[in-house]
Amino acid sequence: xxxxxxxxxxxxVAVVIVAGLVGFYVTDLLRSxxxxxxxxxxxxxxxxxxxxxxxxxxxxxxxxxxxxxVQNPQGKWVHSTTFKVPANSLVHxxxxxxxxxxxxxxxFLSQVHGTVGNTxxxxxxxxxxxxxxxxxxxxxxxxxxxxVPLRGVPDEAENQCEEGPxxxxxxxxxxxxxxxxxxxxxxxxxxxxxxxxxxxxxxGGPMQTIGYMDGFLEVA
Amino acid sequence: VKEPxxxxxxAIGSLxxxxxxxxxxxxxxxxTLPPGDGTSASSSQxxxxxxxxxxxxxxxxxxxxxxxYTLVVFRRREEGPQEGVAIRDDSRVHVPWLVVTTIxxxxxxxxxxxxxxxxxxxxxxxxSPAWKPSGRAMPVQVIAQQWQFTYRYPTFGGIExxxxxxxxxxxxxxxxxxLDVIHSFWAPKLGIKADANPGVDNVAYAKPNEELAFELxxxxxxxxxxxxxxxxxxxxxxxxxxxxxxxQQRVFAPAAxxxxxxxTHYFPEPDRRGG
Numbered sequence: 001x002x003x004x005x006x007x008x009x010x011x012x013v014a015v016v017i018v019a020g021l022v023g024f025y026v027t028d029l030l031r032s033x034x035x036x037x038x039x040x041x042x043x044x045x046x047x048x049x050x051x052x053x054x055x056x057x058x059x060x061x062x063x064x065x066x067x068x069x070v071q072n073p074q075g076k077w078v079h080s081t082t083f084k085v086p087a088n089s090l091v092h093x094x095x096x097x098x099x100x101x102x103x104x105x106x107x108f109l110s111q112v113h114g115t116v117g118n119t120x121x122x123x124x125x126x127x128x129x130x131x132x133x134x135x136x137x138x139x140x141x142x143x144x145x146x147x148v149p150l151r152g153v154p155d156e157a158e159n160q161c162e163e164g165p166x167x168x169x170x171x172x173x174x175x176x177x178x179x180x181x182x183x184x185x186x187x188x189x190x191x192x193x194x195x196x197x198x199x200x201x202x203x204g205g206p207m208q209t210i211g212y213m214d215g216f217l218e219v220a
Numbered sequence: 221v222k223e224p225x226x227x228x229x230x231a232i233g234s235l236x237x238x239x240x241x242x243x244x245x246x247x248x249x250x251x252t253l254p255p256g257d258g259t260s261a262s263s264s265q266x267x268x269x270x271x272x273x274x275x276x277x278x279x280x281x282x283x284x285x286x287x288x289y290t291l292v293v294f295r296r297r298e299e300g301p302q303e304g305v306a307i308r309d310d311s312r313v314h315v316p317w318l319v320v321t322t323i324x325x326x327x328x329x330x331x332x333x334x335x336x337x338x339x340x341x342x343x344x345x346x347x348s349p350a351w352k353p354s355g356r357a358m359p360v361q362v363i364a365q366q367w368q369f370t371y372r373y374p375t376f377g378g379i380e381x382x383x384x385x386x387x388x389x390x391x392x393x394x395x396x397x398x399l400d401v402i403h404s405f406w407a408p409k410l411g412i413k414a415d416a417n418p419g420v421d422n423v424a425y426a427k428p429n430e431e432l433a434f435e436l437x438x439x440x441x442x443x444x445x446x447x448x449x450x451x452x453x454x455x456x457x458x459x460x461x462x463x464x465x466x467x468q469q470r471v472f473a474p475a476a477x478x479x480x481x482x483x484t485h486y487f488p489e490p491d492r493r494g495g
Contacts, residue, residue: 105365105399105400105488106363106365106370106399106488107475107478107479107480108370108380108382108472108475108478108479109475110475110478111472111474111475111478113382113471113472118471128474129474129475129478131478132478140368142367142368142382142448143448145382188445188448190366190367190445192365192366192368194400201400203366203400203401203443207366207444208443208444209444210444214444214445
């Protein structure tokens, strides 16, 4: 009887440990990173500065994963994908894009939509769309109809950033656009390009994890 | 003391309760239940549900009467026996049970088959539908991807839109497909629920009967933002629809130039990052 009791106790302890580990893992995956506020530049105007890196490096828990990062009001890059912007305001967004192209599965998303003027600037040049095969990522908030395709760094570009932290001295594209925020709310954003290297069809890992290629836009 | 005829009592009680409740359920309650009469497909589902409730209500009434009768009449009494007498091989029970249940099951099988064959019941029928509506239907492609639906209108230059809008009174032929994983296109008020499988054209039909706003969502667990994969759509007058589609053609003209030629399904490339 004592042997049976010991075995049952061992099984119970093992089950509790495994359940705890699974719970910790799932909680860690689902937990949103802390929001980073856009820098206020004037009344009802803010600046949100982002960058994308092909591999986030030591800044993230998964160094080989592709990721967005955001600049806090003090100018420091933070590995977070929850962005806080003011409601009923103009938010100027700058994205420094260090990753190469992967291509969109749906070319419809290669057109800019939902920005002021439905346009963006790529390295200073105004554009309404990009060739879908040249897309590296998108910054898209489907709930508010925002889609901005981000053009990839050409394969032949010199001084490419393989792993973060990437600096502006390395090859990149600078994408700028402006959005007009509405009422307060929490809106999810995502990348539509299957850019998760090494995962089935490019859709696993960072594409399915808040803090990498998905996050929230907190309008407050 | 002579034992009363319990079977007769239960039968009479069931018949009385069924006679009262069934008309109420069939005439008053069932027609008001979702999904409503917004489209031909949803109306067909309301009719199916009404018939099924008409079959189920007497059965439920019989069960409830039997339970109530048992609780009252066969409850344990201090002075009574501990257990009842075992009853075996009584054909007065077996035969009616077999006959009634066989009739119900056969009716439901025949009714379900007839309804599926008659109108498709709003479900996806695959690439070669067994049932098609008479007359010309307007094709609308529903493209699912992680995590958004978009829509193509091949009769309007193959324009793709971010929202779904439909004209009232026209038969709609939905072509549901996916660009990545398995999704499902579910618009309850339209009476449509069709799987969206990558590389597959799944056809479903509905004819909007009235102008209405409707919700649509993915009903197949498809990844991180599955819970956010929803949208709203509208059924509008024909004139309003024409105005809307022309507006969409203007707004999404840059994307239209980049779209592939319309096809009933796609195998998107490149798959450059895939492992």
